[in-house]
Amino acid sequence: MTITDEGHLPLPQxxxxxxxxxxxxxxxxxxxxxxxxxxxxxxxxxxRIGRRLLVPTAALRRMLQLDDAPQTTP
Known part of the structure; x- marks a missing residue:
């Protein structure tokens, strides 16, 4: 099952x-x-993990201004 099949972003947890x-x-x-x-x-x-590029789910949710994205400080 992919993200687009579900129609929503998963929660960071x-x-x-x-x-x-x-x-x-x-x-x-x-x-x-x-x-x-x-x-x-x-x-x-x-x-970046080796050659893979991964996007933190929490950061993506913040980019999209989704209300349930937890606020964290780097």
Whole structure:
């Protein structure tokens, strides 16, 4: 089951990170190229683990101004 199948973002306690592509890009309505360009510019916060780029779910929920996103300080 994918994020787009569910129709909503998971809560941070359910899934801490999402892959940059396809999950995050599709949630934001971006093409693959636009998604990676936004990552390069720093518009999408990422965690790099080896070659993988992951987006913290809490940060994505804050970007989308969803009310239930917990406020954390880095």
């Amino acid at each position: 359910d899934r801490a990170t999402l892959p940059v592509w396809p999950d995050t890009g599709r949630i934001l309505g971006l093409s693959k190229a636009s998604t990676y360009e936004a990552v390069r510019r720093g518009d999408i916060p990422v965690i």
